[in-house]
Amino acid sequence: MKLSALFLLHLLCCFQAFTQTNFNTLTDKGYQELADGKSAAAKQTLEQALKVVPEDLDLEPKADFFNNLGVAYYQTGDYKKGLHAYERSLDAYRKLNNDSLVAGALLNLGLAYKEIGAFKQATSVITKAARLSEKYGNRKELSAAWNAIGNIQRETGNYEKALEYHWRALHIRKSIGYDKGTADSYHNIGTVYLEWKRYDQAGKYLLEALKRKKVLSNQSNTVNTLSALGRLYVAKLQPEKALIYLNSAYEMRAEMGNSAKAASSIYYLGTYYASTGDRSKALELFRQAQEMARSSSDHLLLADALLGEINVLKTSKGNDPLLEKYQELVETREKGVNDANRKEMARLEIEYDVERKEREIDLRRKQAKLDGIRIENQTLRNQRLIGWIIGLSLLACLVSAMFYQIRRRKKYIEVQNRELEEQRDEITHLHQELSHRTKNYFGLLGGILKSDKLQVTHPEATKVLEENIRRLEAMSLVQKYLLDDSTHQNKEIRLDTYLTHVIDTVVLNLFPGRNKLKLLCEIDAIYLDYDIAMRLAIALNELICNAIEHGLLQSGTPELGVSIKRSENGLELIVKDNGPGITEQQMQAQSVKGQGLIVKLLHKMNGTIRYSNNNGCVATVHIDI
Template structure:
């Protein structure tokens, strides 16, 4: 049983002030409010504080604020902001498993000379060390951790020193150097650390004593983990401790206890939705069944683990279970299968060795590329400086003589270019307007005139008393359908025309968008029932957005009507949402006819692309143009995904706060 993937590495726990209070939701809301009234260095420092909050909570928010911080800090030439933002991006790479990207991002920064080596530079070394360690390049990781510790020490940043020590000790464990790991962890001030640090050190102490074969101490440390709560990092600690206790009791030949803890580990990993790591307890269960002679049960569990390994490409654990399957088949007398799995085991061993070498080569390439770029840059700067000295005197005099002439010529040329560009823009606008005008006249002439002609025909038949009751029953539903379409079309035409003439004033407010969804579903309920289409709202909870309620009401009505149009009997329309810190994404998904791939680009444009619905319902494409117009006016965006013949999903975003103030 390997334990490589289970060692805990921590990053960015704590704040820049070692005595600061832990962040809470109210703290972060207060900082978010400050952003709207700050600029310059004050804004950069607030962004750094916000990043400290998001590091272990939300990767997307962390990347968003880090990018914002780097852009601002570059313009201010603010070194701390540049370092803090990049360290945060490297930690995002680390969280996503993009370790090479993290190293490439960090190398240009860690190799620079700084006037002061402060907190944020140390964080950068720590982040790069995490990436090296996770690639299995433990010695390089240790070098970066030692460098981070060297900078943190005089800053009295005890929380950070604990984090570095924890990660350093974890790498010593991975190297099998349990004595050095024990020395590192024993010198840590764990009691003064965060809860996350306390629970991870318990796990790592368990690994150390397990490695030193002191099973009693290892057992006590792993059992202590179950006294903690149910945060994500604590559940992960319990999952790992349960697995290692199963391993420990297997070693003690207490197989019943081993199975209890392996199954408990499976439950915890299921909570974390980490399918790859379920292989370790599954392999443990299979091994217990194998050792106790229950070969069929052992084979069933091992094959389940193998399927997960093939799917997730978790080669180390896959190799373990393949080796076990070879032994199981051999024990059952199925020598052909045993031979096949022995071959597979050898191939996986080769792959693991090749992967390790490839990882080392890729990192070396990243380091070489950085050094080569640095050398090329230095050479280019040297040549440029030499050339500048030669031509400086001649250029200066020529520049002074030519200055007036250039200024006059440039101004004239610039004005002419501006006039040409303006004329070209006006021509394009005129062509587009003319195209829209012709299309609108076509819509009015066709889509509005047809229902009126039908009505005229019906009234004429009634007046002449030539239509019997059966004929009227056939004509009236068709007429009703045409007028429903006409009513929607008129509504869209009026709203779109009003928006084009800038007569539609946006009045954004806070409101529950799910309330609008329910209202519009109720409005269209008889049409959904008529076509036998089911409608599902995935999240019934209140979802507040900041937008013009009337505009969004019309958007939702159009998207639901669109889904209704292209669905038929037994189809389903699903409305779901995803919340982010600054916006909410809403989706209207249907299992209808879908859109051909070559036609998707025509939606939301002035091409007025539309096709008839499943029951020959007519359309103009104007509704989707209106949706795009209104969503974008409210600071959101709208897009579509479709699989022709399978269904379509329209997504749109809306801000949760005043997007104009945010921007």
């Protein structure tokens, strides 16, 4: 029995040792493949290592492993997995309680967010790294964080903010004597000015960066500034200076054997020779740039180099190479678009995850708050349990008394409601009776005026009586529709029904040849208050009288248009005829018949009137309702 247990223990130890050895072998191979630029192979190798990660692996190598795995995922376009790996690396560093490593991991995670365009998350994470570095006095990492945020601001086109952060980084690097970082900050400030098209400031800072980098003898760092200076002088239309810097960058990158970085210098050189008309040299450089871009899977640079070659080939005879290049350009751009789509998809997924996590955190906080309240309530109930038991009898008596009072109050309210209902019915009946009597009074008064009209022989007196009769009929119609239309509880008038009868009544009484008149009415189904409707009817009566008397009686083909529409700020009434129109003197003197009455009516309704000519007189009334 003891031998079996010892054998199993030995077997387990051997398995753990094998797993550890296999993991170390795979990680060493994967790290080397990353260093050699073999991203796809490194990803495959490190994914195999992920399957055999020892459970007792120390936190620091575990964090390093996930960091390198994230690099492999990013370089192969698997951005979401890359971010997940970076987050696991950050978790491992946090468990080490080493704030310097945590700040570095936060910075790497922020740069990963920046790579896919998730600038908001990138800025947030890098700012956390900066605050952590500032808290523990790591000024070098603090400057790196400000530098990264400056680059984010530059990529988003916020050049003033970019300069602000790069100046922060430069000030820190100068103060701690960090020469390489100082040179990089000068380069970054110059690059911001270059993209901002402020070429004089760009040249000043890029030349200062170049001078400092040459002192450091760092070719890898110097070549970027040489390329930037070449681009600067191309933009300033100084090709001779541009050629000097671009050639220097190209030669230095060629010596370093860095084909990925050399490709951009070769492309800019090709652009220069193409602009000078040296077709053969331009084609040679464009094709070299294409080969290097293919090897580094730089689709954007490859597309630029192909387009440069196509532009040169357009001037030569023959279409076969040109067609092939066009086809390759299309394929390259599709790859670039696919890569951009993957980045965008990863960015959107990350934004969704961040939002979901924030919601979960918020829900947890709310749940914790509710749990705390629940616990407090439970404690309070327990503390008061004895008091509830002692006061139970008193509470029963109190409840009985309250129930009795509620029943009495309910009966009292029911009696009050019945009385209010009876009073409301009585008021409604009185309102209807009042409307009926008012209608009768209007009819009686109208009959008296009509009787007087038959006895009067003076034309002017007859005319005045006719005007007053029409006004009374307009007011009488309001009372009629108050009695007939119960849909709005005898409080409002429906304009289209009411005013149509007013118009017909006025036209019938004033226009002798009713069949010859072309009447156009456009009235919306609008409900208005009783007083406003009556005033509007009287005003409309006056306007139609004016239109018939001064316009339509003089027209061979009389036309009368009445429009009442709801506008943004109220109600608009338009009365238009095709008569001779209104003179400028009449408009200024306000001598239109009935103008005084119309103005008084409209004044009480916050209304206005204006006259104009448009193949006849047009009266426009606006009322605020």
